[in-house]
Amino acid sequence: MRSRLVLLGSVLSALPSVAAVPEKVTFDDHVLPILQNACNNCHNPDKKKAGLDLTSYGTSILGSDGGKVVLPGDAAGSLLLKCIKGTEEPVMPPKGDRLNANDIAIIEKWIALRAPESLTSKGAPVANNVTAAAVSLTRPSGPPPMPGNNLPKSPVLQADRSNALIALAASPWAPVTALGGQKQVLLYHSDTLELLGILPFPEGLPTIVRFSRNGELVMAGGGVGAKSGKVALWKIATGERIATVGNEVDQVLAADLSPDQTTVALGGPNRLLKFYSTKDGKMIRSNKKHTDWVTAVAYSPDGAYVASADRAGGVVVWEAATGAESITLPGHKTAVNALAFLPGLLASAGQDGTVVLWDVAEGKERKKWTAHAGGCEFVDFTPDGKIISCGRDKVAKIWDQTGKALLTTQPLGEIALRAVLSGETVMAGDWNGNVQAFLIADGGKPFGAVATVSTTPPKPPAK
Secondary structure, X not given: OHHHHHHHHHHHHOOOOOOOOOOOOOHHHHHHHHHHHHOOOOOOOOOOHHHOOOOOHHHHHHOEOOEOOOOOOOOOOOHHHHHHHOOOOOOOOOOOOOOOHHHHHHHHHHHHOOOOOOOOOOOOOOOOOOOOOOOOOOOOOOOOOOOOOOOOOOOXXXXXXXXXXXXXXXXXXXXXXXXXEOOEEEEEEOOOOOEEEEEEOOOOEEEEEEEOOOOOXXXXXXXXXXXXXXXXXXXXXXXXXXXEEEEEOOOOOEEEEOOOOOEEEEEOOOOEEEEEEOOOOOEEXXXXXXXXXXXXXXXXXXXXXXXXXXXXXXXXXXXXOOOOEEEEEOOOOXXXXXXXXXXXXXXXXXXXXXXXXXXXXXXXXXXXXXXXXXXXXXXXXXXXXXXXXXXXXXXXXXXXXXXXXXXXXXXXXXXXXXXXXEOXXXXXXXXXXXXXXXEHHHOOEEEEEEOOOOOOOOOOOOO
C-alpha cells in the first residue's frame, strides 16, 4: 500500500506544466514563427527540400513529395512531429539546435487540435477511418490494447478548478481507465495510476466516455451546452483520432459504439435517439419516442439491440439493425441515469435510488433493489458479470446479480457520479471532480487519487 502511495505522489508531481502553451494554438500565431526560425531555411518555395514548403498554411497541410506530414487530429502519427522530436528520419532541423520542449509542445498541440490556421478557424476536418470489428462475446486473443508511449501527456487545457466527474470508463480487458476533462480525455493505468496519455477533445466537455468492446478504441461524446455536440473515436494504441460523428445543436449526453464499430447511437436534450455511420459520419436514422432528454444509451454485446433512457423515467429497447421499437420498460418513475448490457440482460439505474435488471427477451423485470439512498447515478457490468454502481450516498458498490452487496467503498467527498471496476481497482469520481482509487483486496479503502480536469496545479491567485 505504501509503495502505491509513494508512486502516486511521484506521478502527480511529475505531471508537466505547460502554462506557456496557449489554450488554442494556431498556425498563423504560434506555429509559423517556430517554423520560420528553425525550418524554413530549407523548406521554402525556392529550396523546397523533399518537396516540402512550410512557409504557409496551405503548403504545410499539402505535405511533401512523400505525402502529408501533418495529419490533423493525429499528432502521434504526423511525420512533421516525429522528425522534430527526432524519433524518425530525417531529423529536423538537421543542423543547429533542436527545438526546445515548449516549441515541440506547441506544434504537437496544434496538430492535436486539428491544425487550425487562425483563431477564427475550426481546424481541418478529420476523415473517418474506422475498421469494422468482428462481434465476439469472449475476450479477444492476444495482449489487450494499451496506450503507446508516444501519446501526448501535455494538458490541452489547464483549468483553475475541476468540474463534476461525469465521464468515466474502464477498458474491458486492459488496466486502463479513461476520464473526461475539459476539452480532453485522460488515460490512466488503473493499477499504478500513471498518466498514460491525453486525447484532445476540442469540441468541449466530454459527458460520456466508453471503450469499444474489443478494447481497441476510445469513444467520447459531449460538446458545449445549448451550442454544439459531437462524438469522437480514437485508437487507444496510437492516440490517432479516427472518426467524428454528429452535428448536434446541444451537448451529446449519452452515446455508445456498436460492437462491430460501424455505428454510433447518441442522444441528448433534443429527445431524439440518432444513429450515425462511423464510416462517413452520416446520420442513418433518427428515432422519436422519448418525452424528455435522452440520458443513457447502450448497445447489447451482440449488437442486436440498443437501449435508450430519458429524464422522465422511460426506457426503450430498439432493434439495432432496423431501429424498430422492441419493448418499453416501465420500471422507473423518475430520471434514468445509466444503462448497461450483458447478453440477454439490461441494467438500469434511476434517480429513485434503484437498480433494475431486465430480461430483454421477455421484457420483464428480473430483479430490483434500492442501491443508493437519494439516487443512483450510475450502473455498469464488469466483464465477469458483476454490477458496479454509485450514487448520492457518496459511495460505490459492487453487487452480484441477486442484488447482494459484495463491496462498499469508503465515502467520497461528495455525490459519487461515476464508478468503474478495472481488474482489482475501483475508480470513482464525485461532484467536485475528485477521482479516488479503491483496492478490492483492502475492502474498499482508498489507495490514491488521480488528477482529472485540472491536470496541473491551479494557477496562483493574481497579485
